[in-house]
Amino acid sequence: MAFNGDTQAENRVAQILSDHKIRTVIETGTYTGDSTRFFAAHCPSVITIELNQQRFEALQLDDLPNVQTIQGSSPLVLRRILSEIEEPLFIYLDAHSYNYWPLLDELQIIQRSGLKPYLMIHDFRVPRTDLGYDTYDGQALDVDYVMPVLQELYRNCDGSTFAYNDETATGARRGILYTFPSED
Helix, strand or coil: CHHHHCHHHHHHHHHHHHHCCCCEEEEECCCCCHHHHHHHHHCCEEEEEECCHHHHHHCCCCCCCCEEEEECCHHHHHHHHHHHCCCCEEEEECCCCCCCCCHHHHHHHHHHHCCCCEEEEECCCCCCCCCECCEECCEECCHHHHHHHHHHHCCCCCCCCEEECCCCCCCCCECEEEECCCCC
């Protein structure tokens, strides 16, 4: 199931994709492709990136003509493809590795691209909840960790462009941070 079985996230993302007429979704960390299938049903173009060669080879997404699968390191792939992507754009950041946490590199590459995407960061620490989140080398995936890069990405970010999921999350009950470009 998409987003580790979180139907709340499915509903929210479907609404974002529809309301903002998102044409392209980029997903980092394909894993088994469940979220990829969800995106393919809701968006004309999906690009999914998976680092792990075995997982990539096991993917069964050939039946989805609007999905492009790319095997490689998400920061390197993002650097290569973002110049060809048009907005409005939705990026789902969920890449994991045992020895490398690519999130800040991904965000910095997105920032340098000049694009202002709608972002969804999975496995995020949501304040005042018991939702699951990731840590690497003792660093929690929280707003303090990503805020310096997000402030650059969404200039003068004051937090008003952020939203979290909440206790109504289902499935694996993992935290999510959503960010939105300001409506100029």
